[in-house]
Amino acid sequence: MPIAFADRLANVETSAIRELFKLLGKPGIISFAGGFPDSAMFDVEGIREASERVLREEPGAALQYGATEGYQPLREQLSAFMAAKGALDVAPEGLIVTTGSQQALDLLGKTLISPGDKVIVEGPTFLATIQCFRLYGAQLISAPIDGQGVQTDRLEQLIVEHHPKFVYLIPTFGNPSGATLSLERRRKVLELAVKYQTVVVEDDPYGDLYFGEAPPPSLLALSREVPGSREWLVHCGSLSKVLSPGLRVGWMIAPAALLAKATMCKQFSDAHTSTFAQATAARYLQAGRMPATLARVRQVYAERAQAMGDALRQGLGDAIGFVQPQGGLFVWARLTDAGGKVADGNVLAQRAIDKGVAFVPGAPFFCAEPDHATLRLSFATADVDKIREGVARLAQAVQA
Amino acid sequence: MPIAFADRLANVETSAIRELFKLLGKPGIISFAGGFPDSAMFDVEGIREASERVLREEPGAALQYGATEGYQPLREQLSAFMAAKGALDVAPEGLIVTTGSQQALDLLGKTLISPGDKVIVEGPTFLATIQCFRLYGAQLISAPIDGQGVQTDRLEQLIVEHHPKFVYLIPTFGNPSGATLSLERRRKVLELAVKYQTVVVEDDPYGDLYFGEAPPPSLLALSREVPGSREWLVHCGSLSKVLSPGLRVGWMIAPAALLAKATMCKQFSDAHTSTFAQATAARYLQAGRMPATLARVRQVYAERAQAMGDALRQGLGDAIGFVQPQGGLFVWARLTDAGGKVADGNVLAQRAIDKGVAFVPGAPFFCAEPDHATLRLSFATADVDKIREGVARLAQAVQA
Numbered sequence: 001m002p003i004a005f006a007d008r009l010a011n012v013e014t015s016a017i018r019e020l021f022k023l024l025g026k027p028g029i030i031s032f033a034g035g036f037p038d039s040a041m042f043d044v045e046g047i048r049e050a051s052e053r054v055l056r057e058e059p060g061a062a063l064q065y066g067a068t069e070g071y072q073p074l075r076e077q078l079s080a081f082m083a084a085k086g087a088l089d090v091a092p093e094g095l096i097v098t099t100g101s102q103q104a105l106d107l108l109g110k111t112l113i114s115p116g117d118k119v120i121v122e123g124p125t126f127l128a129t130i131q132c133f134r135l136y137g138a139q140l141i142s143a144p145i146d147g148q149g150v151q152t153d154r155l156e157q158l159i160v161e162h163h164p165k166f167v168y169l170i171p172t173f174g175n176p177s178g179a180t181l182s183l184e185r186r187r188k189v190l191e192l193a194v195k196y197q198t199v200v201v202e203d204d205p206y207g208d209l210y211f212g213e214a215p216p217p218s219l220l221a222l223s224r225e226v227p228g229s230r231e232w233l234v235h236c237g238s239l240s241k242v243l244s245p246g247l248r249v250g251w252m253i254a255p256a257a258l259l260a261k262a263t264m265c266k267q268f269s270d271a272h273t274s275t276f277a278q279a280t281a282a283r284y285l286q287a288g289r290m291p292a293t294l295a296r297v298r299q300v301y302a303e304r305a306q307a308m309g310d311a312l313r314q315g316l317g318d319a320i321g322f323v324q325p326q327g328g329l330f331v332w333a334r335l336t337d338a339g340g341k342v343a344d345g346n347v348l349a350q351r352a353i354d355k356g357v358a359f360v361p362g363a364p365f366f367c368a369e370p371d372h373a374t375l376r377l378s379f380a381t382a383d384v385d386k387i388r389e390g391v392a393r394l395a396q397a398v399q400a
Numbered sequence: 401m402p403i404a405f406a407d408r409l410a411n412v413e414t415s416a417i418r419e420l421f422k423l424l425g426k427p428g429i430i431s432f433a434g435g436f437p438d439s440a441m442f443d444v445e446g447i448r449e450a451s452e453r454v455l456r457e458e459p460g461a462a463l464q465y466g467a468t469e470g471y472q473p474l475r476e477q478l479s480a481f482m483a484a485k486g487a488l489d490v491a492p493e494g495l496i497v498t499t500g501s502q503q504a505l506d507l508l509g510k511t512l513i514s515p516g517d518k519v520i521v522e523g524p525t526f527l528a529t530i531q532c533f534r535l536y537g538a539q540l541i542s543a544p545i546d547g548q549g550v551q552t553d554r555l556e557q558l559i560v561e562h563h564p565k566f567v568y569l570i571p572t573f574g575n576p577s578g579a580t581l582s583l584e585r586r587r588k589v590l591e592l593a594v595k596y597q598t599v600v601v602e603d604d605p606y607g608d609l610y611f612g613e614a615p616p617p618s619l620l621a622l623s624r625e626v627p628g629s630r631e632w633l634v635h636c637g638s639l640s641k642v643l644s645p646g647l648r649v650g651w652m653i654a655p656a657a658l659l660a661k662a663t664m665c666k667q668f669s670d671a672h673t674s675t676f677a678q679a680t681a682a683r684y685l686q687a688g689r690m691p692a693t694l695a696r697v698r699q700v701y702a703e704r705a706q707a708m709g710d711a712l713r714q715g716l717g718d719a720i721g722f723v724q725p726q727g728g729l730f731v732w733a734r735l736t737d738a739g740g741k742v743a744d745g746n747v748l749a750q751r752a753i754d755k756g757v758a759f760v761p762g763a764p765f766f767c768a769e770p771d772h773a774t775l776r777l778s779f780a781t782a783d784v785d786k787i788r789e790g791v792a793r794l795a796q797a798v799q800a
Contacts, residue, residue, distance in 0.1 A: 001597050003632075003658055004565070006536070007514040012664065039460035047463065048455045051676075055448045060439035063447065063644040099499055099648075099670040106669045110535065114407040132668035135510065136406070165404070197401050232403075244463040246675035248499075258403055264412065268532035269506045270499040274674045275646035276451075 008115075011134040026353070030390035032308075032377040033358040035175065035329065037241050039381075041300060043284075043293045047244060050283035054276070062279035068267045070097030070251070071275050074282035078251050081285060082237070085207070086221035090253055096263055099273045101205055101238035101250035105129055106269070107262040108166070108201060108234065108252075109136035117165040120158055122150050124332075124365030124374070126175045126203070129168060138165070140367035147323045149174065149181030152188040159196050166199035166234075167192075172215045173206035173328025176365045176376035180326065183216040190219060190226035190233070198232060199258075205238040205250075208294055210327035211302035220253060231255055239281055241329065242294060247277040301329065304379040307387045312377075315395035329380040332362070335373045341398050345375040348397060357393040408515075411534040424758055430790035432708075432777040433758040435575065435729065437641050439781075441700060443684075443693045447644065450683035454676070462679035468667045470497030470651070471678035477685035478651050482637070485607070486621035490653055496663055499673045501605055501638035501650035505529055506669070507662040508566070508601060508634065508652075509536035517565040520558055522550050524732075524765030524774070526575045526603070529568060538565070540767035547723045549574065549581030552588040559596050566599035566634075567592075572615045573606035573728025576765045576776035580726065583616040590619060590626035590633070598632060599658075605638040605650075608694055610727035611702035620653060631655055639681055641729065642694055647677040701729065704779040707787045712777075715795035729780040732762070735773040741798050745775040748797060757793040 054062045061071075069075070075092035082090045098104040105128070113119065115137025121129060123142030130140060141162050143155045149171055159167070169189065171181035181189070193200040202219040216222075220235040238250040252262060266272070284290070308331055309324045319341045322333035337343035342351065345361030352359060362374025379387060424431055454462045461471075469475070475492035482490045498504040505528070513519065515537025521529060523542030530540060541562050543555045549571055559567070569589065571581035581589070593600040602619040616622075620635040638650040652662060666672070684690070708731055709724045719741045722733035737743035742751065745761030752759060762774025779787060 003512075003599060003655065005658075005661055006510065006512055006517075009511065009661060009664075012668075036465045039464045042459060042463045044455055044459040044463070047459075048452070051451050051455070052448070055444055055451070059442060059444040059447075061646075063442045063444070063646040064439045065436045065640075065645040099674075102668070103670040110406065111409065112403075112406055117406075128668055128671070135665065135668055199403060240465075244676070245465040245671075246461075246463040246679075248670065248672070248674040255403065258405075261405055261409060264409075265535065268412075268502070268528055268535055270503040270648065270670065271528070271645075272648070274499075274648040274677045276644070276680070277674045277676055279646075280676070 008135050008137060011137065012131050028356055029353070029358055030356060030382055030386050030393065031358045032379065032382065032390060033360050034378050034381055036245060037297070037329070037380055038300070041297055042244055043289060046284055046287065046289040046293070047280060050287060051280040053283050054279040058279060062276050064275065066272045066275040066278070068263050068272045070095070070273065071278035071282060074278045077282045077285035078237070081290070082253070086217050089224070095251045095253045096259055096266065097273050097278055098250040098252055098266070099270055100240055100245070100248045101203065101236045102128060102132070103266070103269070104236040104250055104252040105132045105203070107265050109133050109138070110265045111258065111261045112165050112199065113138045118162045120155065120162065120164045120167045121367055122169060122174065122177070123367065123369065124176050124362060125168070125367070126170060127365055130367050142366060142368040145177055145179055147179055149179045149185055150189070152185045152192070155189070156192055159192060159198055164198060166201055168201045168203065170203045171219060172204055173209060173325065175206065175328070176330055176332050176362060178323065178325040178328055178330045178332045180215050186216055186219055186222050187226060190223055190229035193232040194226065194228040199234060200232055201234040201236065203236045205241050206328040208242050209298060209301060209329065211298060211305060212326060215327060234258065242297060243281070243284065243290070247281055248273065249277055249281045301380060303384060304382070304387055305331070307384040308377065308379040308391065311388050311391035315391050316398055319398050329378050331377040331379060333375050333377060334371070335375070337373070344372050346372065348375065351397040352394055355393040355397045357390040357397070408535050408537060411537065412531050426753070428756055429753070429758055430756060430782055430786050430793065431758045432779065432782065432790060433760050434778050434781055436645060437697070437729070437780055438700070441697055442644055443689060446684055446687065446689040446693070447680060450687060451680040453683050454679040458679060462675050464675065466672045466675040466678070468663050468672045470495070470673065471675050471682060474678045474682035477682045478637070481685060481690070482653070486617050489624070494659070495651045495653045496659055496666065497673050497678055498650040498652055498666070499670055500640055500645070500648040501603060501636045502528060502532070503666070503669070504636040504650055504652040505532045505603070507665050509533050509538070510665045511658065511661045512565050512599065513538045518562045520555065520562065520564045520567045521767055522569060522574065522577070523767065523769065524576050524762060525568065525767070526570060527765055530767050542766060542768040545577055545579055547579055549579045549585055550589070552585045552592065555589070556592055559592060559598055564598060566601055568601045568603065570603045571619060572604055573609060573725065575606065575728070576730055576732050576762060578723065578725040578728055578730045578732045580615050586616055586619055586622050587626060590623055590629035593632040594626065594628040599634060600632055601634040601636065603636045605641050606728040608642050609698060609701060609729065611698060611705060612726060615727060634658065642697060643681070643684065643690070647681055649673065649677055649681045701780060704782070704784060704787055705731070707784040708777065708779040708791065711788050711791035715791050716798055719798050729778050731777040731779060733775050733777060734771070735775070737773070744772050746772065748775065751797040752794055755793040755797045757790040757797070
């Protein structure tokens, strides 16, 4: 008799993407498959200085158990960081530190989802969100998006129809869609939260990675203009895409009652996030290096995004359609079937591996009714020359 | 209408201990209440050297996303660490790194417990274990212990009666009991696991903290002598009590199928444990500083345990009964009611605060049928003088 696992595991399959990632070790592969920042751009010197100061000036606190809510100096720095981004009223006590923003999703699942509860997510959305919420027994409802983010009319219909426990959105430079919710729709989302007394979760790991003009204000910043909306709003932030994923420092801002329940759940999940990592992040932010780091990261990703867009238009022409990204890490594209070329993202992914380039097919990012013609290409980790070479290989693979 | 939380939150109350801890800020309080090591004994210099080497020699990997299973150099070091403790056959792939051993408990809950499933724990056991498993809907069954750890005859009866999903034990210097399972009972537990095909979880954060002779081999090390037992055995380890809680580095050793499921659950819980913290821990272990660190920690805690035991015997006499601890962080004591003195741990805790000393009453550590006469005293964080002064205050408080 084998070990009997919990029923909830039956809700989640091993991801098709994981199988694909095993192929990435093939020599010479150019990868557009990842969802991570370029490690060559980490501010190692700044992080080294920060961690040194921590171990010199506050070793006892930084290496000891800490409050589940987070290391107080980091909560203060994150409060200031959010204020600089237009969310002016987030007190240090108004946020908790999480072990990456992935843990914020897990805590939301634990705190809010009973088996059978409905949760509305974008179609497509972040794959680990889908799996995370399904592990808590959520029934996911897919809200369609376009180039302006989630379609709010459709979202309202789905809220009315399904009475979801909450709505989960990545409003800015979404993963995988790259789409950014328009200002008008942001207001509408906040109004829907109030009108239907529905929790809205704004996951915002990419909002700082804009290439030209800043995107519209976050739902959090905008909530001041929509009375009552803050009572239904959760905002998840992360240092992973802008500073370092390896620190595993994220945070969650939420109404006090929800924050208290999430803190209790976190206590029994991992007690607290690494105080050493938290203290290092706090010192880093305090040292004032973040603006320069962000400026550098934005510039490099902007160049790569441009190079990928240009190469795709030139090399694949009308075989592919996409909106040129204005921020984030991803090009979200759709195979058009023009000229009888490959039109299935999964088929193309297999062929592409043979040609020496990897990406992630789009279908797994949909919790329902997958669009098999879609694909996600990350421009974050390959330099401009590699991007051109990789897209050239992709152009070969797309020939039917 | 307020936010509606998940049903599972109804299974868990805010801990009475948390309320107590709020009182610890009172000036001049001597605290025996904590469950943490003394931060004055952290090997800050060793950790500083380790983190510096990490950022000099492997910054890209240490600051990037990593495998959910753990940072490979750390898995290798932990494999060697376990081998040095007698568990000779734990390959690096046979363990996953967790965000403290608290996360191992959470992953066991997520992986194994369906609502209504039964889990046997010691009475008393670690409070956060009780809460963690209850959040997954477990019905906890209390197995009685004595000075030799869990009573295996009673444990067998409970397994037969309840068909538990698993049995959770802290066999060595248990929290809060301080008790250590005898070698004979260890064999018996492993035999029960095989006989009844029941998963047994060995939580072992304190096993390295012995004062005189080493304790009996861990269930893990002993499993080689009990054929088939390894197929049902989970072992949770942690660097928190011996090196630094703030790193949040723990690990879980389990049969391959369970480890795979736990890895999947961890992927959606926090993606992975801080690579920066993992790489630092790996370098620390690799540098060979752990044996000296352990020797120093053992010596200091041994002195403090002795001082507390002596002071308790001298100051409280027959008002209190306890077994002198041979390791770990705690004295687990029982008020005897002798001479009509205070016999309720909760009452004594309140009076003790008034006298300027804090400890944790024992009742909350029982998942059922609490023994209200019990209390847990940590000798880890106060020095010998403070311990004597604190016990003197306790002796005043115990006067009815």
